Amino acid sequence: MDRILYTASNGAARILEQQSAISNNMANVSTTGFRAQLAQYRSVPVVPHAGELPTRVSTVAATPGSRFAQGAMVDTGHALDAAIAGEGWFAVQTPEGEAYTRAGEFGVNQENQLVTQTGLPVLSNDGGPIEVPERGSITFATDGQISALGAGDNPRDIQLLGQLKLVNPPKDQLQRGDDGLFRLAGGQPAQADEAVRIAPGFVEKSNVNPAEAMVAMIANARQFELQMQVIKNASTNAERGNSILSAAG
Structure with missing residues (x-):
C-alpha cells in the first residue's frame, strides 16, 4: 500500500480531533463561565529510510490548553x-x-x-x-x-x-x-x-467566539475533504499500477 495513504489518513484523523474540540466549543457558547478549548495540529516531516528522499509530511495533535480570556x-x-x-x-x-x-x-x-x-x-x-x-x-x-x-x-x-x-x-x-x-x-x-x-x-458568559468557531469548522471540513481526495487519488493510482503489472505479466 502506498505510504501516502497512511500520511493522508493520519492527517484526516487529526482534523477530526480538532473538529471535535471546536464542536464542543460551539455547544457551550451559552454555558456560563465556559473556557474555549484550544486544539490544534501541526505538520512534521516524516523521517525517511536510507535511500529515500524526505518528501512526506505528517501531522501530530497539539493541544495548547484553554483560552482564559474573560467572557462578557x-x-x-x-x-x-x-x-x-x-x-x-x-x-x-x-x-x-x-x-x-x-x-x-x-x-x-x-x-x-x-x-x-x-x-x-x-x-x-x-x-x-x-x-x-x-x-x-x-x-x-x-x-x-x-x-x-x-x-x-x-x-x-x-x-x-x-x-x-x-x-x-x-x-x-x-x-x-x-x-x-x-x-x-x-x-x-x-x-x-x-x-x-x-x-x-x-x-x-462563555468566552467562545461563535463566528470564529464557525469559520474554523468550515475550514476543517475543507481540509478533511482534501485529505479524502488524496486517499482516493492514491487508491486510483494503485489500481492503475496493478492493472499495468497484470497486463505485463
Missing part, C-alpha cells in the same frame, strides 16, 4: 449570582476533590448548602461547604464575604456565613477535566488568593 459580564440582579472580576476561580467540591470554575450561578440545595447549578458544593476559605439559613437572604461582598439575613430577622441581626474560597493558580498548572472543571496538575488544592474579586449580581 451580564447583570442578572440575582442575589445568588456572582462573577469573577478579572482573573481567578471559584472553588467547588467534587467526588474527585477540589476543582475550579468561573460559573457563578449558585443555588441552595435541600441541605441548605450553597451549590453550583450542577449541585456541587461551593467551598469557603476553610475548605468546607457553606451553610445558608433556611429562607435566608444572601448577600455577596466583592471580596467573597457572605452575609445572610434570616426570614423575619431584624436587619441588625445579619449573619456572616464565611467567605468564598477564591483562587488564582498559574494558568499553566491548570488542567481541564472531562466534567469541564479545572484542577491543578498535581491534584493538590490551590491556596486562596485575597486579591481575587467578584461582581455580585453578575454572571460571566
